Amino acid sequence: xxxxxQFTVTRAFLSIVTLLIVCFIVFSLMELVPGTCAERYLAFxxxxxxxxxxxxxxxxxxxxxxxxxxxxxxTKWVSDIxxxxxxxxxxxxxxxxxxxxxxxxxxxxxxxxTALLFSYAIAIPxxxxxxxxxxxxxxxxxxxxxxxxIALPNFLVALCIMLFMTVYYGDTMTGLFxxxxxxxxxxxxxxxxxxxxxxxxxxxxxxxxxxxALQTVRALMLDENDKLYVMAARARGVxxxxxxxxxxxxxxxxxxxxxxxxxxxxxxxxxPVVALxxxxxxAGALLIEALARSNDQQLAGAIIxxxxxxxxxxxxxxxxxxxxxxxxxxxxxxxxx
Amino acid sequence: MEVSSAKKEAYFTATQMQLVRTxxxxxxxxxxxxxxxxxxxVCSLFADxxxxxxxxxxxxxxxxxxxxPQIPMFWDKNGFSPRxxxxxxxxxxxxxxxxxxxYKIDDDKRRYVYxxxxxxxxxxxxxxxxxPGKKFDFQFxxxxxxxxxxxxxxxxxxLFGTDKAGKDLFSRTLSAIYISLAVxxxxxxxxxxxxxxxxxxxxxxxxxxxxxxQMFTDAIRTVPPIPLFMCLAAFAPQEWSSELRFFFISCLxxxxxxxxxxxxxxxxxxxERSQEYILAAQMSGASSAHxxxxxxxxxxxxxxxxxxxxxxxxxxxxxxxxxxxxxGLREPVNxxxxxxxxxxKADVLLNYxxxxxxxxxxxxxxxxxxxxxxxxxxxxxxxxxx
Numbered sequence: 187x188x189x190x191x192q193f194t195v196t197r198a199f200l201s202i203v204t205l206l207i208v209c210f211i212v213f214s215l216m217e218l219v220p221g222t223c224a225e226r227y228l229a230f231x232x233x234x235x236x237x238x239x240x241x242x243x244x245x246x247x248x249x250x251x252x253x254x255x256x257x258x259x260x261t262k263w264v265s266d267i268x269x270x271x272x273x274x275x276x277x278x279x280x281x282x283x284x285x286x287x288x289x290x291x292x293x294x295x296x297x298x299x300t301a302l303l304f305s306y307a308i309a310i311p312x313x314x315x316x317x318x319x320x321x322x323x324x325x326x327x328x329x330x331x332x333x334x335x336i337a338l339p340n341f342l343v344a345l346c347i348m349l350f351m352t353v354y355y356g357d358t359m360t361g362l363f364x365x366x367x368x369x370x371x372x373x374x375x376x377x378x379x380x381x382x383x384x385x386x387x388x389x390x391x392x393x394x395x396x397x398x399a400l401q402t403v404r405a406l407m408l409d410e411n412d413k414l415y416v417m418a419a420r421a422r423g424v425x426x427x428x429x430x431x432x433x434x435x436x437x438x439x440x441x442x443x444x445x446x447x448x449x450x451x452x453x454x455x456x457x458p459v460v461a462l463x464x465x466x467x468x469a470g471a472l473l474i475e476a477l478a479r480s481n482d483q484q485l486a487g488a489i490i491x492x493x494x495x496x497x498x499x500x501x502x503x504x505x506x507x508x509x510x511x512x513x514x515x516x517x518x519x520x521x522x523x
Numbered sequence: 524m525e526v527s528s529a530k531k532e533a534y535f536t537a538t539q540m541q542l543v544r545t546x547x548x549x550x551x552x553x554x555x556x557x558x559x560x561x562x563x564x565v566c567s568l569f570a571d572x573x574x575x576x577x578x579x580x581x582x583x584x585x586x587x588x589x590x591x592p593q594i595p596m597f598w599d600k601n602g603f604s605p606r607x608x609x610x611x612x613x614x615x616x617x618x619x620x621x622x623x624x625x626y627k628i629d630d631d632k633r634r635y636v637y638x639x640x641x642x643x644x645x646x647x648x649x650x651x652x653x654x655p656g657k658k659f660d661f662q663f664x665x666x667x668x669x670x671x672x673x674x675x676x677x678x679x680x681x682l683f684g685t686d687k688a689g690k691d692l693f694s695r696t697l698s699a700i701y702i703s704l705a706v707x708x709x710x711x712x713x714x715x716x717x718x719x720x721x722x723x724x725x726x727x728x729x730x731x732x733x734x735x736x737q738m739f740t741d742a743i744r745t746v747p748p749i750p751l752f753m754c755l756a757a758f759a760p761q762e763w764s765s766e767l768r769f770f771f772i773s774c775l776x777x778x779x780x781x782x783x784x785x786x787x788x789x790x791x792x793x794x795e796r797s798q799e800y801i802l803a804a805q806m807s808g809a810s811s812a813h814x815x816x817x818x819x820x821x822x823x824x825x826x827x828x829x830x831x832x833x834x835x836x837x838x839x840x841x842x843x844x845x846x847x848x849x850x851g852l853r854e855p856v857n858x859x860x861x862x863x864x865x866x867x868k869a870d871v872l873l874n875y876x877x878x879x880x881x882x883x884x885x886x887x888x889x890x891x892x893x894x895x896x897x898x899x900x901x902x903x904x905x906x907x908x909x
Contacts, residue, residue: 207742212746212754333894336889338886339840339843339885342882455749455750456749458750458753459749459847473750477754494747
């Protein structure tokens, strides 16, 4: 047990270090973007008709603390996030980023995780079928469909379904809520409305992720299926589904759990572009908005930080789950038993 | 199974590369995908010769904007002709077409298609390296030509139709495939070099250097790549020229995608460096450089090639995604992402479906890459002996 706690603590420590490195990279990126937050805001105000002088910029920089050295600001940014859960203000919009993101990030997370579950629900059984089927044509067809999920750009699929719905059903399917629920408080009707629209991004993101998960499952099953212990089990008379579930499938579950973090990574990666097409009001679309349109480095940094933190957290949890589940790792972690 | 001894002999004495090649050629799906891929690459290399019009704005057809694809035919109601021909079109708009320009086909007037015709001038094998300092400039003039595979004497021939500026989509698609492949190749090359260096150092030295580098690699791997791309691509100032942008985007693709390959290189080196043949080489007094170059690198060249091919489609897709949201390549440059961006308008989908033809090529290109990569991976798998 002591070993297990030690393992958990080490893992947690490593995750935090990873997160700090990521923070550093993201923060440096934000710094390297030409122009500071103050200049940007004042330039924005300039377009609104007010005159801006160099003194104004200097004053604004002082107010935002931009005259302080790089390391000081980095420490402040990180400690604000960790201690106060405060991401600061958006450069352009001048509202607290927390406020801007609070609801949206949860939405993004919901969509991404549902898409992940959807992809696993399909990939695991289909992967097993594809690996164990006697019919090469079935295997090839399944393989082709899953590769198509990789080859078709997500946004294209989203766009085609959306336009198809528009032409044949007269509903654009864009956004996450219909108009009457847009600003309404959460209720069962709103959840229903959300689901009736959210399936589209979930499906699009899920298909793409399915392709990867399917490849993993299939390759693992093929590898395990030829191993001696499976042959031994077969010789003992275990066959069919019970053989599959007890031996190779169970064995290949470990790497699949291990890949959850990276699958989530992939979904997060695809999310912004899909969100842009479907005009979803969630964090991914906001990220593109911040990067491509308004150059709002503070906001972009916060979103990338949140996405990465989620993945680091998921990786941490899957490591722990694996340590509990997989006897080989458990042995390494707990020493014997 | 009856295997002749000569065959057995050949199997046991074959080098790793020969084995991989034999297995790959035996895989039908991979071979088909490979031929398609090769065909597309060759087409893109000879894009200038194959395309009847300049893919840039210089080659636009003012008389045929947003025009539908024109398929050459051999017969119509007036009979058969051994030389393919097109019908003459006239531009027309009126109340009955809702004041939209439409093209009326006059199917009595034939326009014949000729081969190896003179058209716009292009350069092939044109090489220029421009380093600071006059001495390092290197220029290979190449040769200019104005011959094209096909063309017409009067009017235009647009196999895939034209876009709203009248640019020929067939020519644009060909040059877009070329540009996208070039971006991908450059990106793959950069990530290859980076991963060899970082993975190589990490794997060969091991110890704390390894832990430190792995921590860094893992940290980069956790950040979702496309948001990171976007963040980096947002650096490119608006006023950059398209060539600079092109180079910048390729570098980005390489800079972000190295961690996966670096990890593979490292794992392989770690397991390989404790092998006996390395020890033997060390005992015989071989230097580190010699061991890396002569023993370690050749031991996994095939895996690296496989990994490079596998990572190629993701480069293409990333480029497409970036260009699509407007942070990647931009209009005067033709890339598949740019063409895709043009296609994603409701107006286009309802009225000008031929804008989607390049999308088809993108999908085929990526699919064939994926299948070739798959076949290579199977072929390079040492546990699979056949």
